[in-house]
Amino acid sequence: MDMQKTCAGCKEFKLINQFGLDKNRSDGRAPYCKDCRHIISHKLYEKHKEKILRSQKLKKLNKPASVTFRDIYIEKARDAIRKNPSLCNSTIAKIAGATYNFICRERKKMKRRCTINTKN
Numbered sequence: 767m768d769m770q771k772t773c774a775g776c777k778e779f780k781l782i783n784q785f786g787l788d789k790n791r792s793d794g795r796a797p798y799c800k801d802c803r804h805i806i807s808h809k810l811y812e813k814h815k816e817k818i819l820r821s822q823k824l825k826k827l828n829k830p831a832s833v834t835f836r837d838i839y840i841e842k843a844r845d846a847i848r849k850n851p852s853l854c855n856s857t858i859a860k861i862a863g864a865t866y867n868f869i870c871r872e873r874k875k876m877k878r879r880c881t882i883n884t885k886n
């Protein structure tokens with residue numbers, strides 16, 4: 767006997783195997799059929815495209831999802847400054863792939879930190 771359930775999306779009565787698995791549900795199946803799920807995930811993709819692309823980009827760079835692009839920019843900027851401390855902010859911005867204003871702001875912070883360190 768094949769179980770059936772109504773899809774929360776298209777409201778069609780479908781075979782249970784048309785629904786994805788969902789451990790959190792009492793019947794162990796997703797509320798939406800696979801067809802609806804596909805449409806929904808596509809819509810979600812469109813909605814969160816930037817976020818998804820961002821995490822894919824991080825994966826490519828071998829960085830965990832917890833790392834922000836800010837961290838990457840700073841890391842690259844610090845690297846560039848270490849190699850050549852006389853670089854101007856606009857060059858560093860180009861190297862790090864960040865904006866000029868971002869580098870200016872971060873550099874000010876870095877300088878502040880450096881002066882604190884030298885005092886100690």
Ligand SMILES: [Zn+2]
Pocket residue numbers: 773774775776777778798799800801802803
């Ligand atoms: Zn459906």
